[in-house]
Amino acid sequence: LDLLVDRVQGAPVLVLITFRPQFEPPWTHYAHVTALTLSRLSRRQGAAMVARLSGGKALPPAVLDQIVAKTDGVPLFVEELTRTVLETNLLRDEGDHYALAGPLPPMAIPATLQESLLARLDRLAPAREVAQVAAAIGREFSHELLAIAAALPESDLQAGLDDLVGSGLVFRRGTPPQASYSFKHALVQDTAYATLVRAKRQRLHVRIAAALEHDFPETVQAQPELLAHHYMEGGLAEPAIDYWLRAGQRAITRSAMAEALAQLRNGLDLLAGLPEVDRPRRELDLQVALGVALMATQGWAAPKAGRANARARELCEQLGATAQLWPVLYGQWVFHGVRGEHNAARNVADEFLRRAQERHDTSAAVVAHRICGTGALWRGELPAACIHLERTLALYDREQHHSLASLYVQDPRVAALSGLSWTLFALGYPEQARTRSREALDAARELAHLNTVAYAHPFVRVFLRAVSSGVA
Template sequence: MRAGLAAVVAVHGLLSPPGETLAARVGIATGPVVVGELIGEGAAREETVVGDTPNLAARLQTLAEPGTVVIGARTRELIGGLFDLAELGMKILKGFPVPVRAWRVVGEGAAESRFEALHGSDLTPLVGREHEIGLLLEHWERAKEGEGQVVLLAGEPGIGKSRLVRALRGRLENEPHTALSHYCSPHHQTSPLYPVIGLLERAAGFAADDPAATRLDKLEALLALSADDVIAVAPLLAALLSLETAARYPPLEMSPHRQKERTLEALVNQVLGLAARRPVLAMYEDAHWADPTSLELLDFLVDRVQDAPVLVLITFRPEFAPPWTRHAHVTALTLSRLSRRQGAAMVARLSGGKALPPAVLDQIVAKTDGVPLFVEELTRTVLEANLLRDEGDHYALAGPLPPMAIPATLQESLLARLDRLAPAREVAQVAAAIGREFSHELLAIAAALPESDLQAGLDDLVGSGLVFRRGTPPQATYSFKHVLVQDTAYATLVRAKRQRLHARIAAALEQHFPERVQAQPELLAHHYMEAGLAEPAIDYWLRAGQRAITRSAMTEALAQLRNGLDLLADLPEVDRARRELDLQVASGVALMATQGWAAPEAGRANARARKLCEQLGATAQLWPVLYGQWVFHGVRGEHNAAQNVADEFLRRAQDHHDTSAAVVAHRICGTGALWRGELSAARIHLQQTLALYDRQEHHSLASLYVQDPRVAALSGLSWTLFALGYPEQARTRSREALDAARELAHLSTVAYALLFASFFEQYRLAWREAKDRAEALVELSTEQGFPHFLAPAMVIRGWALTQSGEAETGLAQLRQGLPGWRATGAGLYEPYFLGLQAEACGCLGAVEEGLEMVAKALDRVEETGEGWFEAELHRIMGELMLRLPKPDPTAAEARFGHAAARARQQGAKLWELRAATHLARLWKQQGRCGEARDLLTPLYSQFTEGFGSLDLQTARAILQETTASSEPKNPIPNISS
């Protein structure tokens, strides 16, 4: 048995010698262990043993021959599946006045069963569910054969979903299998993977006072049960559990989104790894309360269990719409209410077979209307009241039946039971404020009752069956039998007392459970919110949202941040703006991640944050807010708005003499100018970025502004210098950007550099290099979950394939990339992508379609002002006109001339040379060699580098061909129109 595993045993025939404790006899070492019944040799007595043992099962085997370790019913209930047991039936044992049911400990139970939480066994009698349990067993048999199954179990509250799950567990207890229980909670719907975290913590046997290293040891031991490579998995799940790993593992170098995906993948692999050893029953209860990330996990799990010995059982209320019904291996099952006959049979089971007076039975059956939980609670209410007299084999009325003696609703019945428990009611109220599950330690602090009163109240609640207990105080954990029981107890609290309780619970968590606060700040936020303390509630909702963002749980982050925003009205105006600013900044990040950089809601969040920055004079927060606005407008293709933001950014940075801000400001001004086709301005700004950038001082800017400014400036310069006519300098800058990005190891920066490099290689028509860069970006984007980089990478890879002879495949990828890009909310680069697609259409003979695309692209240029690719669009249109079934060389000549003129206006010498080369080729074909030579000669002579590039080689070849001609020279034509 692994060190630290909680267990409970009772030993028969192993009495300790005088002065030697049972703990010493069993061999206690270092971890939690033994609590339970000791069946003695002369008198019945119970001894509690608390200690640790690294290998309890092995020690037990050395202490006695097989068969001498015997446990009773109470211990059997507590240990669950931690040991393999052989039932001995009813046995007469010394010291016990009556025969007792006993089990022999055969050996250590399957290690995988340590995943399973231990539950109480005071269960409602199962009546009228023979068909349903038979169906579940049928699916279990299919799963055991390797045909994975998923059962969706729906039903209204109290209908018996959890009871049916427990019944299935009972039917399988003698079969080798692994049971994994996950419990969703209404108070943790914004806590990413809350059910999984609870399972892992229970399974690993974390103790409240475990140091971080011990918890990591326990986690690794747990993972060893299902993973071949624990080292690869442990850092991911340690991060999920908020465990410090720096002393043992290197940091996780991946984006939050990729980390989440890898974590989900690891969790699914854990289930499949366990299933490789023995069949797995994976239960997810109350999925209507599941957090979004847990639902993502279920998506992956449902997809992957089809060929594994796994039965996934998901329970939920009817209002939840499960998304998994499309799968052939998924079965939906809805629990109906019990019939009148079944309700009466359940009452008989609860009364121990003693008949109730017909009038009482009729009221119970009528009022409960076939809801099993109501049947149970109303029957217990009646039996606990003084309405009946036990006549041995039946009950009789103790007197006339009062008209309102039997409650009419489940809530009234539960309230009546709680009222009769008197002192326990206050304990139940405090517990209900904590949650459906609560620890003895937290309850003791929050309740502020004498320990004897607290323990008496808990014993009454456990004895009544309203609460289940695991373990022994003060390490015990409790849970309400049903969420409706918790709700009823909570509803008895008046508002003022409820708020005081939540405030005490929050204070107790802060003071005594800092690890839990760090791992679940949303829990503190909830309690402070319910306490009516808006200020700390907002602070914790902000912490929770920021933490969720770092885990790429953006949906949960948005919900948490909105909770904080909703509470702002409760703050004094003087405190409101600063807290709102922090919430809006974080919301902008989450919204851009979930809805895209160009999402309107993200734009509103950034706009509001900017207004608050100005109101508060919050300069430090203004820079990332302005950057967010620039990205928002720029990616939407709103270039005028983006330019206004960039200009303001630069002006403010200069006014504040803030060098770091100036670095970013010149970078976005330069990039924006490049998009608009203002190449000289772009070059100046981007070079200024490089001049101001200090590697030691500014390398951290990448985390604040998504990409490193130096890499972004180098990437933008590669485009700018190429268009200006400096192909070699441009290529050097592109390679510098890639090298710098890889040196930083900042993944978003690497992706940015690869994106610009793939575009750059396309510009210079180097399809092999473009394909290499694009495929590297596709791989990185897929691995890290970067849809905004994946889509343009697909476009460039598609273009490269059209150049390599795979035109149809390439065009398909081009067509796939543009909608994927638009799906992120982006409008930037659309003219460029349409132009590439138009060229591919022309290669495949779809010339008319290509011309329509170029026309759309030019309309977008006119609409947005994104002019950097405009000259190329006119050139592409000219090329397509020459490919028409009836070529139109006159119109093509005009387009080539317009392309050259537009490039000349922008100072884009290389675009001008490319357009002029196409025009010169056309003239040469028409026999106008002198005109062609006179057009190209002055352009070609302006270049001082890049003579090995395809553009200059092509131009030189045409010049040589036209020079060889005997045609006399003609003046250079006017192509400015």
């Protein structure tokens, strides 16, 4: 949002941003930004809103007074409570106004928004089950998924949806069965969801997850967090953990590291629900991904990243897991290196390279030579740095190794080119150094991996400024 607000200056654009009072917007210092405080409705405004909802027909003063008093100027509550009253048998339509059908019971008008919404749902008895299933799916839901999850005859399903849409509690876009729906407000969804008993709620979530797996493969691919959520709420820890891991790994590939952290931690929290024999393997995968996300968000030397990698290393040794060991060793190398613990970092890099060569693993060797070369540059061992970084470039294959960026936070080729530019300059080859630095920027842009771009740009631009000023 900060970037958006900054860029619309002088453009023929109106941007409307709403937020709650506790949020402190960082852009109020801009001259083109105006802040408006939306207060609660006054009694006059509340009464005017009631009149509009009643079609201009006046309500009995006692009823109007209770609506205005209980809603306390909250527009959504005014609307919902007015609709609740109009749908009951409290009032009698007299043509141009409403009259009380009898004495007004003391508790006839709900005192809270949730009570009002619940009363409206209760009066839509045939639609209530449809609303419950829809609420378990989410704020928005498709006709197709709802039909599978609800397991109702199409006529009953359609009648329930028509009632919900007619009541204004749900909005519809499109024509069934291609229609999509959304609850009018999150509170409507919450109220419908709260009416589900725990056992039925769990069964619904499992049914929804199974439907997504079987009939919506594109959703499984694009939004694994949805299946993770439904399996978790359904009480099935094993598939929930698997999908939280997939969601976290996918978020890492998109450089959405904050999302990845939340998703991976959800998976770790569920491990206690697995049999003890199944925990280490799944924890290892989660810890490896968590270490990557922590390094990207909290810094290379962050204690939490160090602990995640140390735990992953312990699990690798316990399970004899080689494939997962590579990113763990990388995490330990960068943790020690950024902290200035160069001997410890060198030991990890040497172990990385030795293991990669023993297993004839080219992908691991690409990364191993990169970290050996970068470590040598840090220590001022320039000829060794040059040899290792050039070896990285020789082994790197664009098609085979571009995915390494997600596993190691940055692309090893771009990192090697960036380091090599400094190494060559220090060895007395400024033109070669300049060429390598430009290659690094071009490769980072081509890869379009955010953390790689963020690594290459300041690294190379500082170098280019140093070269142009003759200082390095």
